[in-house]
Amino acid sequence: MSPSPARRNKDPPPLFKEMILNAKKTRCDIESASEIDIEMETDETLDYSKKFMNMMENIINRLNKIEEDRKIDDQTRVTNESSKPPQNERDILNKLIAKNEELTLQIEELHRIIAGNNNKKAPKQQTYAERLGNNKEDLQPTRQLHPLPPPPNKFINLLKQGNVLIRVKNEGEKPFQHMGAEQIAKKVEEALDKIQASINNEKISIKSVIKYNSGDIRFFTKNKAQANWMLENRHKWTHIADPLFIKSQALFPVLLHSVPTFFDIKDEVDIQEFCNENSIPRDCIKKLRWVGDPITQEKSNGSMIIHLSEKELARELIRCHLAFKRIHIKPTPYQAGPPQCYNCLKLGHIAHFCKNKPTCAKCGKDHNTKTCKKANS
Structure with missing residues (x-):
């Protein structure tokens, strides 16, 4: 039996009513999906499952709200609501279906991303030593660096503490007799001041003195350059410090x-x-x-x-x-050979430090060469 005309005019068509509900539902789904911002970070592990569950709860709440709104609309709907042409209803329905399919694809893509991130393990953080080992090539200089040339010996000698040993003859009276180290240092400094001994406008000074039993004296200076000057110019100041302290010129x-x-x-x-x-x-x-x-x-x-x-x-x-x-x-x-002792005629030391028995260079007997009768005859 066909429905009466009065009933047809009072209620809207079922298709149109279903279309409006689907439109509202789909619009709410789209709005809910658009509010979710998915940020993928490679260095941190995110709990995508929890976010997805929150999103689904929001969608369910929206659907419940839409269902309540539909019931209210059914009760308050105006009976004389005009119907739209069937062609417009189909166009709107097709658009809603397309939107619904697009939203379904987005939800499936979200499921796939969540599943992939759950299976992915967090990257192991490298230690400082491992990072240095992996970046050996980056740490290499782009060009070969040439080493700096060493400083000249003249500059090095200015930084090193120097000392000089002045020897005296075994025969005769020794210089600086009955004098201590302080008195010897003052005598030598007075002699150096008298001849205005200096290097680079710096006066030569004596730091300390050692006097040996043999009569030899060792002087300690500020640097090696001052010690070398005292040794090379010993003939200029030794006789001034003490008349018995006479040394020949360095050759x-x-x-x-x-x-x-x-x-x-x-x-x-x-x-x-x-x-x-x-x-x-x-x-x-x-x-x-x-x-x-x-x-x-x-x-x-x-x-x-x-x-x-x-x-x-x-x-x-x-x-x-x-x-x-x-x-x-x-x-x-000139490269001098090994030193030879004129007392025992052996190599490796000089007569000043020789403790062996004398050997004659003329006859080879146990006496000094100067006292050899064969040589003098």
Whole structure:
């Protein structure tokens, strides 16, 4: 039996009523889903299951509210509500269905993300040592760094504490007799002040003194440069500090090769000619001697040792070339052999410290060479 016309005009079509309810429900679902902000952080583990349950509770609450609103609307709906054309109802329904499908896909994607994050383990934090080990290449310099050159010896000597040992002869009276260390230091400082001894405008001072039983004296200075100056210039201040404290001038030897044997080392004319030809001050040459005896062996050339009083002059001669009567002479640094004792004739020490029995260099017997009768006869 078909419904009466009066009933048809009073109630809206079932399709339209269902469409309105679905529209409200879907709109609420979309609004609820849009309010959920999902932030994915790689370094932290989030409880996605809890968030999803909260979202579902919000959706259920919205659906309950929509159901209550629908009941109220049914009771208060106006009986003469006009109906919309069927074509518009289908279009709205299709849009709502599309929205519903889109929301369903988003919920499925959310389920998939939650399941993946639950299975994912939290990354293990690396220790400081592990981070350094993994970044070895980053820690390597981009270019090879060249080491800085070492400072010159002149600068190093200014920082090191220096000392110098001044030896005295075994024979005769010793200097600074019956004097203590403080008195010796004052005497030496007075002598240094008298000759205005200084290095880089800094006066040379004595820090401490050691006097040995043999008569040798060791002086301690502020740095090595001052000690070297006292040793190289000992002939300038020792006799001023004590008349018995006389020391010879320090000499710096240079070895000369290919020197013609007609060079007479005892002839002042030849020595002066050699100095003029090589621009060497005559007073700087203190001693000349042949190595071996090339004249007796009738050699045309030989090696000679020249002793100079200036250290810088000796260094300059080694770096240049010399000549005598236009004959080329090659200078080289002099390297002394092991020390030989003139008391026992053994190597490795000098007669000043020798405690062995004397040995004669002429006959080989147990007496000093100076007292050998065979040598004197």
